[in-house]
């Protein structure tokens with residue numbers, strides 16, 4: 476069996492641990508960090524052949540770096556894509572995708588429930604270069620269909636959405652995109668390939684904020700784009716190597732070590748979140764719990780079909796609006812008040828006054844961001860301790 480055949484037969488956890496590392500002459504077991512800006516050629520002819528592309532190999536770390544390459548190969552096989560390019564942040568991954576695949580006159584059709592900075596990038600910056608974006612409700616396939624234009628080149632979404640955990644039908648939206656000659660881009664940050672593989676469902680591109688679950692311990696900022704050899708391996712990579720918002724070798728090393736435990740961590744995040752969601756539903760001070768693993772969730776059936784588990788993020792609405800939500804958050808002793816998610820440490824936010832604070836009252840209402848809404852990114856502490864902290868905080872409002 477060739478090395479390639481052996482790797483192709485591996486399951487996800489094995490790929491996440493074993494893919495991409497070509498051991499050096501030192502015989503190291505853990506992947507090395509190559510902190511070098513450039514690489515040496517054996518001769519003038521070799522330098523010329525590398526530069527012309529006739530011969531593969533490293534030239535300069537803005538283009539390629541062996542440590543970054545291990546991370547890219549691992550994430551590519553985990554998502555089931557032929558190519559992956561690593562970026563300096565999740566936002567850099569989205570920018571590189573847009574710069575690589577769009578031109579002036581093109582139109583983006585996006586879910587309205589996306590990361591705030593992504594909306595800013597589309598509205599305030601891409602618009603200056605002649606790319607227009609319009610927004611539709613994530614779960615309304617007829618709205619997506621009705622908003623398609625002749626110039627629509629990209630469909631963009633996150634699923635589950637933040638903070639209401641709404642679920643998009645990836646296969647249906649991929650089909651819609653392809654009937655119109657457009658591409659579907661999925662931000663797979665909340666699920667990771669451990670829970671959902673959008674490329675298998677027909678999406679063309681997956682983007683990641685590696686900052687979240689891929690790292691998993693809140694240490695580094697990074698991102699990635701995964702897809703086929705032409706769209707990602709050539710077009711997006713071309714932007715990256717020229718524009719230079721590449722991932723540093725150190726950060727790549729942190730993320731590739733994070734991938735090794737991704738499946739294990741995601742399973743534990745999901746178990747804790749599911750237990751917490753079920754418990755929150757029984758609490759008198761809680762009006763509504765949003766978690767796709769609950770029977771009360773409007774897309775519970777789609778979630779079960781599309782995802783391996785329901786994820787580590789939930790939100791809930793307390794009676795008493797902002798005042799109650801803020802006093803609950805302030806009473807927490809274990810959970811951290813911070814916007815990051817996908818960390819071993821559980822985190823809590825009040826979306827209406829932070830991540831979604833720039834929206835007007837009408838926009839918040841349309842998006843379902845109530846003043847009493849609280850988001851929890853459930854970490855890996857003992858579930859009894861997480862529950863006890865929320866119980867004592869709920870008792871005070």
Ligand SMILES: *Cc1c(COP(=O)(O)O)cnc(C)c1O
Nearest residue numbers: 564565566590662664684686697
């Ligand atoms: C955090 C986040 C991003 C942006 O990633 P950065 O690494 O912070 O640049 C994009 N999409 C989603 C869903 C995120 O949660």
